[in-house]
Amino acid sequence: MHDDDDIPPIEILNLPLDAWHRAQGARMVEFAGYHMPIQYEGIMAEHEWTRTQAGLFDVSHMGQLMLSGDGAAAALETLVPGDISALRPGRMRYSLLLAEDGGILDDMMVTNTPMGLYLVVNGAVKHEDMGYLRSELPDEVTINYMEDRALLALQGPKAAEALARLIPRTAELYFMEADSFIWDEHPLWISRSGYTGEDGFEISVPADLAEHLAETLCKQPEVKPIGLGARDSLRLEAGLPLYGHDMNPEVNPVEAGAAFAISKRRREEGGFYGAENIVRDLMNGPARKLTGFSVEGRMPVREGAPIFAGQVQIGVMTSGGFAPSVGAPVAMGYIDSDHGETGTIFEAEVRGKRIAVTAAQMPFIPHNYHRRGKTQ
């Protein structure tokens, strides 16, 4: 007899917008321990809508953390390779939480707010992240898990227009800037950021106000709710890695193509976990590198497909699928660096068949960010 009864059932939790998603006709799936909407009207239509209009994504599964206390920025810098101390108020940065050997434990956004350093981390590993931060950071740094807030992302070329109708001053934000705003007498924390490759915003909202906000946003003619399915195809086309797939504790930021997240001062001074390996890889090149691939034909090449140069396996795909805006399958995966040149043709194996794949520049479609300094 098995002692199955001794294993507690894993409870799948509901997020603040659960009932709202269902009322919108969402198909719900389990993701990161929560019931989440995978799609509403269909992934292709939702993907296309986000690229041309504005899509509203519920990303409340992600962990919203506030680090406060004396020396929080300097302390966090021992665990991430970004220049956190130099972040000006209202500015944010993409960074990576590093294990002692420089392996990536998570990727995250760090914002300098009046309340402290606001971190948004991946839902699937947020509890591990919090445990790690607590054990690594000094007691003077307080970690507040903002469980009472939902997180909505409004993404697409019409996002700014739609949001400005509710909160005019959001038009003043540029890419990777954030501020607090009042809507309906409640404070919202809004950043101009996202993970679709499009212009857009991420909105941290009190959980009990989330439905009212989602409802109001979706009343704007440009806005429709979009599920996790399209979120994945959008980020894949935008060449943005997904933690747990394209990044994991086995790879460091240089291998993961995130060298841009290692600030100049930090490269020179070190002082973060894995600095020795990471700086060496920056100078000499990493042994393997996350690489984008265009795929010949229409058969999708997905996560796990081995990559070959002739008879020799030189890597494995970590993400892949049909890219609706490209109109063809694309993929990303790790290959040994001596093979990595853009334009080189390899083969991926799917169900015993070899398919030609070509190392390609990412993103697969251009980013459409509202950057400061860009000509208007």
Place this chain on the structure above:
Amino acid sequence: MSRYFTEEHEWIDVDGDVATVGITDYAQEQLGDIVFAEVPASGTQLKKGGDAAVVESVKAASDVYAPVSGEVLEGNDALEGDPALVNSDPEGEGWFFKLTLSDPSELEGLMNAAAYKAFVDGL
């Protein structure tokens, strides 16, 4: 001509000893947008319950099983250029393959339209 259904959400039209196989409207609805379909080559011997074809949505790849045993007469080449036919007309133009039945008695265990509808309603 009679139409049968399986619990794996395939339909089978039988005309003499020739069967046409596809996936049901319920199946395409569950899969979502179809972006690729791979159908078996003519001459392929299929065994009931074995892998026969592959259908891929944006999200994932799924196997289509052979609902009955037989030899493939032809795969639906139209799906190569227009896999979305499986979404738009799953029980018509979006068929997957035709085969010659090797054991017509295998049809006995399959559902008719009313039984399949009751099966889907219970899911």
